[in-house]
Amino acid sequence: MSKYPKKVARKRDKAILVNDPDTIPEIQANVRTVPGSITQRGCTYAGCKGVVLGPTRDIINITHGPIGCGFYSWLTRRNQTKPMTEQEENFITYCFSTDMQDSNIVFGGEEKLKQAIREAYELFHPKAIAIFSTCPVGLIGDDVHRVARHMKEEIGEDKINIFGFSCEGYRGVSQSAGHHIANNGLFKNLIGRDDEVRGSLKYRVNLLGEYNIGGDAFELERVFEKCGINLISTFSGNSTIQSFENAHTADLNMVMCHRSINYVAEMMETAFGIPWIKVQPIGAGSTAKMLRKIAEYFGDQELKDKVEEVIADEMVEVEAARLKALAKTKGKTAMLFVGGSRAHHYQDLFEELGMTTLSAGYEFGHRDDYEGRRVIPTIKIDADSRNIEEITVDKDPTRYNPRKTEEELAALDANGMDFTEYEGMMKQMQKGTLVIDDLSHYEMEKLIELYKPDVFCAGIKEKYCVQKMGVPLKQLHSYDYGGPYAGFKGAINFYTDIEMIACTTIWKEVKAPWESEAIVEAEYMYN
Amino acid sequence: MLLRHTTAKEIDRQALTINPAKTCQPVGAMYAALGIHGCLPHSHGSQGCCSYHRSALTRHFKEPVVASTSSFSEGSSVFGGLSNLVSAIETIFSVYDPEVVAVHTTCLSETIGDDMTQIIAKAYEDGKVPDGKKVIYCNTPSYVGTHVTGYSNQVAAFVKHLAVATPKKRNVINLVAGWMEPADMKEIKRLASVMETRTLMFPDMTGVLDAPMTGTYEMYPKGGITLADMATTGDSKFSIGLGKYTTEDACVKMENKCKVPFEVLDIPIGLKATDRFITSLSRHANVPVPDAITEERGKLIDLIADNSKYFYGKRVALWGDPDTLVPLTEFLVSLDMKPVYIVTGTPGKYFDEQMAEILKDIPEAKFKSGERADMFQMHQWIKQEGVDLLIGNTYGKYIARDENVPFVRLGFPVTDRPGFNFFPFTGYTGAANLAIKILEAFLDHKDRTCPEEKFELVL
Numbered sequence: 004m005s006k007y008p009k010k011v012a013r014k015r016d017k018a019i020l021v022n023d024p025d026t027i028p029e030i031q032a033n034v035r036t037v038p039g040s041i042t043q044r045g046c047t048y049a050g051c052k053g054v055v056l057g058p059t060r061d062i063i064n065i066t067h068g069p070i071g072c073g074f075y076s077w078l079t080r081r082n083q084t085k086p087m088t089e090q091e092e093n094f095i096t097y098c099f100s101t102d103m104q105d106s107n108i109v110f111g112g113e114e115k116l117k118q119a120i121r122e123a124y125e126l127f128h129p130k131a132i133a134i135f136s137t138c139p140v141g142l143i144g145d146d147v148h149r150v151a152r153h154m155k156e157e158i159g160e161d162k163i164n165i166f167g168f169s170c171e172g173y174r175g176v177s178q179s180a181g182h183h184i185a186n187n188g189l190f191k192n193l194i195g196r197d198d199e200v201r202g203s204l205k206y207r208v209n210l211l212g213e214y215n216i217g218g219d220a221f222e223l224e225r226v227f228e229k230c231g232i233n234l235i236s237t238f239s240g241n242s243t244i245q246s247f248e249n250a251h252t253a254d255l256n257m258v259m260c261h262r263s264i265n266y267v268a269e270m271m272e273t274a275f276g277i278p279w280i281k282v283q284p285i286g287a288g289s290t291a292k293m294l295r296k297i298a299e300y301f302g303d304q305e306l307k308d309k310v311e312e313v314i315a316d317e318m319v320e321v322e323a324a325r326l327k328a329l330a331k332t333k334g335k336t337a338m339l340f341v342g343g344s345r346a347h348h349y350q351d352l353f354e355e356l357g358m359t360t361l362s363a364g365y366e367f368g369h370r371d372d373y374e375g376r377r378v379i380p381t382i383k384i385d386a387d388s389r390n391i392e393e394i395t396v397d398k399d400p401t402r403y404n405p406r407k408t409e410e411e412l413a414a415l416d417a418n419g420m421d422f423t424e425y426e427g428m429m430k431q432m433q434k435g436t437l438v439i440d441d442l443s444h445y446e447m448e449k450l451i452e453l454y455k456p457d458v459f460c461a462g463i464k465e466k467y468c469v470q471k472m473g474v475p476l477k478q479l480h481s482y483d484y485g486g487p488y489a490g491f492k493g494a495i496n497f498y499t500d501i502e503m504i505a506c507t508t509i510w511k512e513v514k515a516p517w518e519s520e521a522i523v524e525a526e527y528m529y530n
Numbered sequence: 531m532l533l534r535h536t537t538a539k540e541i542d543r544q545a546l547t548i549n550p551a552k553t554c555q556p557v558g559a560m561y562a563a564l565g566i567h568g569c570l571p572h573s574h575g576s577q578g579c580c581s582y583h584r585s586a587l588t589r590h591f592k593e594p595v596v597a598s599t600s601s602f603s604e605g606s607s608v609f610g611g612l613s614n615l616v617s618a619i620e621t622i623f624s625v626y627d628p629e630v631v632a633v634h635t636t637c638l639s640e641t642i643g644d645d646m647t648q649i650i651a652k653a654y655e656d657g658k659v660p661d662g663k664k665v666i667y668c669n670t671p672s673y674v675g676t677h678v679t680g681y682s683n684q685v686a687a688f689v690k691h692l693a694v695a696t697p698k699k700r701n702v703i704n705l706v707a708g709w710m711e712p713a714d715m716k717e718i719k720r721l722a723s724v725m726e727t728r729t730l731m732f733p734d735m736t737g738v739l740d741a742p743m744t745g746t747y748e749m750y751p752k753g754g755i756t757l758a759d760m761a762t763t764g765d766s767k768f769s770i771g772l773g774k775y776t777t778e779d780a781c782v783k784m785e786n787k788c789k790v791p792f793e794v795l796d797i798p799i800g801l802k803a804t805d806r807f808i809t810s811l812s813r814h815a816n817v818p819v820p821d822a823i824t825e826e827r828g829k830l831i832d833l834i835a836d837n838s839k840y841f842y843g844k845r846v847a848l849w850g851d852p853d854t855l856v857p858l859t860e861f862l863v864s865l866d867m868k869p870v871y872i873v874t875g876t877p878g879k880y881f882d883e884q885m886a887e888i889l890k891d892i893p894e895a896k897f898k899s900g901e902r903a904d905m906f907q908m909h910q911w912i913k914q915e916g917v918d919l920l921i922g923n924t925y926g927k928y929i930a931r932d933e934n935v936p937f938v939r940l941g942f943p944v945t946d947r948p949g950f951n952f953f954p955f956t957g958y959t960g961a962a963n964l965a966i967k968i969l970e971a972f973l974d975h976k977d978r979t980c981p982e983e984k985f986e987l988v989l
Contacts, residue, residue, distance in 0.1 A: 006624060006625050007621065007624060007625060008617075008620050008621055008624050010617075011617075011621055011624075035601065035603050036577055036599075036601040037601070037617075037621060038598075038599070038600045038601045038614045038615070038617050038618035038621065039572070039598045039599075039600070039617065039618030039619065039620070039621035039622040039625075040598070040601075040621055040625070041596060041597075041598050041626070042577060042581075042599070042601065043581065044577050044581060044601075045577065045578045045581040045582070046576050046577060046578020046579075046581070047578070048578055049578050049581070049582070065546070068637070068672075069554050069637050069672035069673040070547065070550050070552060070553055070554050070672070070676070070875070071553050071554030071555075071556070071557070071579065071582065071637075071672050072554075072578075072582070073547075073550070074550055074552075074553040074554070075553070075582035075583075075585070075586055076582075077549075077925075078925075079585070079589070089531070089534070092535070093534060093535075094535065096532050096533055096928055097533070097535070097548060097549060097906075098548065098549050098550060099546060099547070099548055100546075100547045100548075100550065101545060101546070101547070102547035102550070102901060102902070103637075103673045104673055104674070104901065105671065105673050105674050107673065108637075108641055108673050115545045116545070117545075118544050118545035118546070119545040119546035121545075122541065122543050122544070122545060122546040123546055125541055126535070126541060126546075127535050137637070138575070138576055138607075138636065138637050138638035138641070139637045139638065139641040139673065141607075142607065142638070142641045142642060143641065172575075172576040172578040172579070172638065173576040173602045173603060173604050173606075173607040173638060174604055175604075176603065386605065387603045387604065387605070390604055443625075444596060444626075445625045445626065448747065462585075463585050463588050463589060464581065464584045464585055464588055464595070466588070467588060467592060467593050467594045468594040468596070468747055469747075470743070471594060471741070471743055471744070471745075471746070471747040471748070472745065472746065472747045473743075473745040513743055513744065513745040514744075514745060
């Protein structure tokens with residue numbers, strides 16, 4: 004702290020604390036970044052277009068702005084997708100932009116945006132087009148929502164759905180505002196538009212906040228199918244427009260990334276009566292726990308038996324891989340500084356590997372992600388986040404249908420279902436560990452210098468800085484181009500990858516022999 | 531198919547860019563700023579830009595790329611970013627202690643019209659800049675030009691803020707380096723040292739973005755031109771700019787400010803561009819070309835002659851930045867290849883004129899620059915009539931796989947292969963490296979796809 008200017012030190016002090024899982028101290032989170040601190044944070048556009056809407060394959064996402072934003076979010080997050088046929092739409096490999104020029108800044112860009120939509124329609128005939136606003140759009144007063152309405156009328160409402168997002172990069176204080184804006188847009192424009200019930204009527208669930216990085220959603224799809232659980236939609240890994248439109252026909256929502264999608268979970272509960280639970284299928288034990296919760300919710304013995312059978316079957320291979328890795332990883336230490344959920348989720352995997360988490364934090368988590376949802380009523384929304392749109396959702400007049408009675412819910416809750424609850428990261432972390440929000444580059448260097456963890460988990464910007472210090476960094480955004488890490492097969496991949504990190508020998512060669520060994524110089528002795 | 535919606539049929543696009551062959555200004559400014567020793571780039575805008583630019587550079591170089599940001603909030607977007615930048619400067623010098631902070635802007639701060647001169651003067655007035663340290667700036671609006679323009683603006687800002695003319699002229703040639711890899715800069719410096727010329731290169735990313743692993747993280751690695759050396763560039767006797775789009779502005783500013791005459795050349799990629807560079811350096815430094823360099827040239831000619839049957843008449847599609855594409859296209863033509871489709875998102879006349887000249891004997895060649903000169907357009911041309919080779923950044927791998935065409939990675943960004951830290955594409959040795967890469971791509975493809983009875987041991 005002594006290195007920071009006084010005002011900065013006062014502010015950062017509230018974002019760094021020593022954990023105590025019994026009392027859970029209050030942390031400062033979701034506040035504006037200190038200018039010049041070298042944050043790892045991104046912006047609202049990244050949270051909206053890059054994270055939430057990016058993974059859906061059949062929407063054409065047009066970035067309305069200069070070329071950069073569209074370019075940098077082009078294929079850089081590893082949201083894998085798998086069309087069912089050779090003909091099915093897949094626009095994920097494309098980057099679409101209005102490529103605003105100075106004349107568009109001066110005279111406005113709405114006409115160019117309209118023309119871009121016409122051209123996208125003529126070339127591709129997509130079912131939907133989404134428009135994403137970047138920094139200058141809000142400043143010059145382009146109204147993307149008006150353009151969307153106009154173009155929907157022009158092309159024909161029966162032919163195409165067009166909607167816009169006011170996700171200018173300066174809104175809020177991080178990616179988080181973009182998640183919220185994306186959630187609102189999904190709810191207003193897609194969720195609940197298709198009442199057709201597809202697939203089996205039994206065990207209908209949605210998985211919210213799973214973006215199929217490195218194939219995570221594929222693995223979870225496999226596990227659900229094996230259990231006979233009917234996955235209606237994933238928000239938004241390997242997703243399609245239809246899966247969103249149909250999501251309200253599910254009977255249970257499972258929230259994986261709480262930060263990015265809890266808004267949709269809340270809105271769907273209010274509008275359609277679908278309860279939600281927090282799940283964490285990162286780590287084999289946690290995946291099993293999720294499956295047992297689903298079985299418990301549906302209360303069907305047949306499903307319960309099936310789930311136990313699947314868990315037993317999967318765990319044979321998992322345990323073998325875990326024990327093999329454990330021999331190398333036991334007793335080692337880790338630090339995790341990742342986005343808004345993985346810094347917590349991956350602690351389960353490290354526990355399975357016998358490793359201790361010394362320190363963890365989010366880039367853009369809110370207090371509820373750290374301290375648990377019980378603190379939500381006490382969170383004050385500050386001036387920087389006040390202008391993020393809040394939409395009010397009412398019960399859907401025709402489709403609201405409580406899936407369980409109050410008594411059933413209470414009974415399940417008493418049995419450990421924890422509806423509408425997330426206990427946060429700090430509850431799980433040991434006493435005395437360090438919790439740090441919006442870690443700066445300087446703080447990262449200090450942490451490594453002081454604690455020398457065996458593995459540091461963060462992202463691409465941190466990776467090579469940390470590795471130059473001789474500490475391996477595991478990217479937990481991109482998985483270093485490996486994965487999946489979710490579910491049972493994912494746990495096996497993770498064990499193997501961490502074992503590899505622990506065993507890579509090149510780290511021992513960092514010092515040249517003539518630097519690390521004392522050179523004994525001969526000396527002539529004269530009598 | 532990865533790009534399953536791309537068809538041969540073109541429409542007259544007026545507004546929609548698809549799969550751009552360019553990105554925006556600030557990433558170029560950030561890259562160039564790393565070519566000054568002890569420099570911390572600073573992005574004056576909302577923090578998403580800075581994060582994206584750092585990530586883009588890191589994915590390419592696999593090296594630390596550290597930069598700070600003013601982290602605009604909605605309030606500062608309305609009322610201006612003065613206090614954000616002044617307090618950022620204070621925090622940066624207290625915590626990160628750079629020699630110089632190189633501020634660039636984004637579409638946000640440009641649209642709201644933040645006056646950088648005034649803000650930075652205020653930071654100096656308020657005593658936020660320690661003695662002996664510097665804050666420089668350039669304006670890099672993302673809605674004008676491309677990343678290439680941003681690079682150019684940053685290099686010009688070095689001259690504007692750091693070069694000083696004293697009465698004492700020095701027998702030194704400035705080498706103003708356009709956008710290339712550190713390995714390319716290193717090769718150019720090697721050629722200059724073989725010629726026993728005294729040169730100063732700026733920006734100079736060698737030793738910065740190809741730093742060794744030592745167990746200690748250096749926020750400011752050894753490389754980069756020092757502030758002291760940069761100041762003396764104003765006393766040099768001549769400047770050679772390498773890359774018209776990226777260095778001409780800096781060269782002009784240097785002449786205006788310090789009366790250093792200049793010549794702007796293409797980046798020395800390939801035979802003829804390297805010939806021109808060597809000739810120019812020899813003339814302006816007034817030194818003969820040593821035999822060692824003539825030998826390097828001869829080895830390149832030997833390699834090309836030995837393998838000319840593999841190059842002759844092959845159709846190539848290219849995309850990237852004009853300063854790379856102009857000499858690259860010229861080199862391919864000198865190999866008797868046919869560069870038939872060339873796009874760059876960067877606008878400008880020089881590219882169009884040079885292409886028309888270089889490609890005058892290849893009537894089927896199509897080229898395009900500026901808005902909507904994108905990879906979608908190029909892919910549509912390929913769908914109309916195929917090519918034998920693709921050369922460009924990593925985004926080409928999607929086309930290469932769909933169309934089953936050999937692919938050589940060159941340009942920015944290359945995110946999926948290592949090696950650029952070690953092997954240059956500039957100079958005669960770099961040209962040989964490039965020719966070998968092309969041959970390998972062709973011959974690997976032939977070995978994978980030819981009928982078994984045609985599989986050859988010796989090629």
